[in-house]
Amino acid sequence: MRVCLYLEAPDWVSKSGIKRAYDHHLKAIEAAGIEVVSDPETDNYDLLHLHFFGPKSLLYANRAKKAGRKVVVHAHSIGAHDFQNSFTLVNPISPLYEMYLHFFYRQSDCIFTCSEFAKAQLDAIDLGRPVAVVNNGIDRERFKFDGQQRGRAREQFGLQRFTVFCGGNLIPRKGVKDFIEVARALPEFDFIWYGQLWSKLFTFYPAMHRAIERRPANVQFPGFVNDVVSAFCAGDAFFFPSYTENQPMVLLEVASLGKPLVVRDIPEYQGWLTHGLNCFKADSAENFARLLHRIATDSALYSKLSEGAEQLAAAHSLTHVGRRLRTLYEQVLSGTLGVAKDSSLLTDSKR
Numbered sequence: 001m002r003v004c005l006y007l008e009a010p011d012w013v014s015k016s017g018i019k020r021a022y023d024h025h026l027k028a029i030e031a032a033g034i035e036v037v038s039d040p041e042t043d044n045y046d047l048l049h050l051h052f053f054g055p056k057s058l059l060y061a062n063r064a065k066k067a068g069r070k071v072v073v074h075a076h077s078i079g080a081h082d083f084q085n086s087f088t089l090v091n092p093i094s095p096l097y098e099m100y101l102h103f104f105y106r107q108s109d110c111i112f113t114c115s116e117f118a119k120a121q122l123d124a125i126d127l128g129r130p131v132a133v134v135n136n137g138i139d140r141e142r143f144k145f146d147g148q149q150r151g152r153a154r155e156q157f158g159l160q161r162f163t164v165f166c167g168g169n170l171i172p173r174k175g176v177k178d179f180i181e182v183a184r185a186l187p188e189f190d191f192i193w194y195g196q197l198w199s200k201l202f203t204f205y206p207a208m209h210r211a212i213e214r215r216p217a218n219v220q221f222p223g224f225v226n227d228v229v230s231a232f233c234a235g236d237a238f239f240f241p242s243y244t245e246n247q248p249m250v251l252l253e254v255a256s257l258g259k260p261l262v263v264r265d266i267p268e269y270q271g272w273l274t275h276g277l278n279c280f281k282a283d284s285a286e287n288f289a290r291l292l293h294r295i296a297t298d299s300a301l302y303s304k305l306s307e308g309a310e311q312l313a314a315a316h317s318l319t320h321v322g323r324r325l326r327t328l329y330e331q332v333l334s335g336t337l338g339v340a341k342d343s344s345l346l347t348d349s350k351r
Helices: 017-031 055-066 088-105 116-125 147-157 176-185 204-213 229-232 249-256 285-297 298-313 320-334
Strands: 001-007 035-037 047-050 069-075 110-113 132-135 165-167 190-194 217-225 235-241 261-264 280-282
Touching: 001 249, 017 035, 017 069, 017 176, 017 249, 017 320, 035 069, 047 055, 047 320, 055 069, 055 088, 069 088, 069 320, 110 116, 110 320, 147 229, 165 176, 165 229, 176 204, 176 217, 176 285, 190 229, 229 249, 235 249, 235 285, 249 261, 249 298, 261 285, 280 285, 285 298
Parallel strands: 001 035, 001 047, 047 069, 069 110, 110 132, 165 190, 165 235, 190 217, 235 261, 261 280
Antiparallel strands: none
């Protein structure tokens, strides 16, 4: 079995979770002993696995189908659900985006997606293709806590107190305003958000930009950082107030470092994030602030959530993901397509 794992426009998505998910899947496939190539134009392969939905990906999908090869598309996006409230003017065009996305997904033999929530949404649309869950994987060897890296990063960013941190593009749906509001309620803590701050031309949301400009002194936005491991080691608790997600790579990365997670209580997290076990969930700035204060002042609670986060990351290791991908690839190639009935990554490792 030879698989072509293809990511269109890698430079364009280099600062997104899509690129990190692709990189981790590449490592997982190699760890599973599967021969993998990356150029659909020149490489010979049995199955094409696409991680993006651009015009070149569509072209390669059609070519592969005409050549009798199997095609899998990875649904990092459901559609308008996770497209709106991101960049300038995307809301009016989100229905067209969703129509194209679903057209693209129909060009495949099977759709992979990274959460049970996303699978349920895609199944409800009835795209005429089986949908299988392949959870995002995490490289436990790379994302592990290092005290020296923590010290250097804390000095670099001037962090001296209990530090609440976040990561991701600074766009409205990520909950930037909520992050700032909670920071204002906890002036005794440091708050830092690592991620690209786009110009107002690309993210024209005046309320968000006003909040950033008027943020309290205990909040900083250093922008995109290349060494995310060191940056994340510098923090103490991860606060992710996003309103819509699928399965964010950043949550698994932080969990692998043993950092307690505080997230918004949204349906996307049901089934893999459990309040009080591997995270805390809340739905308001007041409750977010209360939970973060508890984590900072209760060492036993901190240890419990830290351990729960690491167990979450262990269940999403590259070994588990590689095993899942091998099983699904074999089913797609054999034409059995039983993936629609067996969607859980943890079928052979946790149950």
